[in-house]
Amino acid sequence: MANAEQVTKADGKALQGTQSLADRLFLSLRKDIVEGRMAAGSKISEPELARRFDASRGSLREALMRLDSLGLIERKVNVGARVVELSGRGLLELYDVREALEGMACRLAAENRSEADLAELRQMLERHEQQEELQAGTAYYQPEGDFDFHFRIVQASNNELLIDTLCNKLYYRVRMYRYQLGMASPRAHRAFREHSHIIEAIEAGDGELAEILMRRHIRASRSNIAKKLSSS
C-alpha cells in the first residue's frame, strides 16, 4: 500500500537488496531519530551505540556521517554528536523552504504531466476521499494521507534533484517535527479540498495556478503552526 515509507527512485540502494551494514545502521538510526526514540538534543556515544547494534565503530561512524549531512544530528570535532534540537524557528524555516520547493514541484508536475502520474494522483485522491467520509471530519487520516499527497506530487515533478532534496532530505526533518511536536492539524477537511483543487490544476496543465495553490496550501499550514507556537 502507498504510505510514507515508500521508496524513492533516488533511494535505490534500499531496493537493490545488497545494502552494507552501514546502510542498515543509517536507516535504523534515521528511523529512531525521526520517530523520537532518540530524544532530540541527546548526546550520542559511539562506543555505546556500536555495542547496541553489534557493529564496529567504523561502520557506525559512517552512518553518523550521513545522518549529519541529513541534518538529523550535529557533530563537533573531538567532542561528539548530538541529535538535532527542534525549535519553532526551525519548523517555520522548514515551511518556507517547502513552500518554495513544493510550489515548483507542483508547477513542473503540471507542465510535464504524464498519464501514469495523473492516474496515480486521481486514484490517491479517491482513496483519501473514502477515508475522509469514513471518519467524518475527525481529522485522523491526516499524517499519512497528507504525506502521501505531497510525496506523490513531488515524484510527478520529474526533476531528480528536486525529488532527492525533498523526499530524501527535507521530508525526514518534516516527519521528525510531526512525530515530536505531534502536529495533527485540525485542517483535515479544508486540506482535502485544497489537495483536490491542486490536482485539478495539474490535470489542466496549468503550472502557474498549480504552483500558487500549493504555495497557499503550505503557507496556510505554516500560519496555523505559527499561531500555535506564539500562543504557547
Added chain:
Amino acid sequence: MANAEQVTKADGKALQGTQSLADRLFLSLRKDIVEGRMAAGSKISEPELARRFDASRGSLREALMRLDSLGLIERKVNVGARVVELSGRGLLELYDVREALEGMACRLAAENRSEADLAELRQMLERHEQQEELQAGTAYYQPEGDFDFHFRIVQASNNELLIDTLCNKLYYRVRMYRYQLGMASPRAHRAFREHSHIIEAIEAGDGELAEILMRRHIRASRSNIAKKLSSS
C-alpha cells in the same frame, strides 16, 4: 576581498581552526571535483587516493561519504565511487531548483532586511558597477561577481536551512557546471541591471516584487542555457 570562497555560517568547522584530517580531505577533494581536476564520470580508487593524500582509507572514506551526500560523487555498494556525470538535463534541473529557492530567499531578504545587510548589498553593487565600467561590456567579471551577488542575497534571507541548502550544497554543483561547461554567459550587462533592480526591491521591502524579479533573472539564465544546449 569578498569572493565566492567566503565561508558560510553553517560551515563553521573551517573557521574553528581545528579540523580533522577527514575534513581537510573533504575540502580538498571537493575543490578538485568542482574545478574539474578530477574528471566528471571518472572512477575513484580508494587505495590510490589514500596514498596520494598520505592518509588512511578510513579517513578518506569519511570524506567520500560527505561528497556523496553533496551529490558530487556517486557510490555503489561493493563497486566504488565515481565523480558525478554532468548532463544538460542536470543543469536545467539545477536552475529550476535555484529559481524556487533563491526566489524565496529574495522574498525573505526583503521582508527581514537589516541595515547591515542592506549596506553590504549596496556596497557590493557599487563594486560590481565600477568593475563593469572598467571592462565595458567584456562580460569578464561575471563568474565571481554573479556568484557574489547570489551568495549575499541568500545570506540576507536569515533562514538557516535555506542558506545551508543553497550555499553549502547546491552552489558547489553550480560551480562545477560553471567550471566544466565554462558558462561565461554573455548576459553581463543585462545581468547587472537585473541585480540592481532586485536590490532596489529588497531595499523597498517589497518581498513579492523581489521574488518575482529574482525568479525572472534566474529563468533568463536558464533559457539562455537551454538554447545553447539544444543548438549543440
Added chain:
DNA sequence: ACACTAAAAAGTGTCGACAATCTTGGTTGC
C-alpha cells in the same frame, strides 16, 4: 567552602589488517 591543578577516565580520530565481493583475463566446451 571555593578555586585551581593535575591525574585518570572516557570519547573521538586515525590507522593497518582481514574478510567478502566484484572485476578481469584466460580457459573450456559447444
Added chain:
DNA sequence: GCAACCAAGATTGTCGACACTTTTTAGTGT
C-alpha cells in the same frame, strides 16, 4: 568463433587497536 565458466587479482566493507583530545574527578592549597 562464441558463450559460459572459473581462477587470480584488485577493490570495497568491516573490524579491533592505538594516539590524541576532551571531560570528569580527585586532590591540594588558600
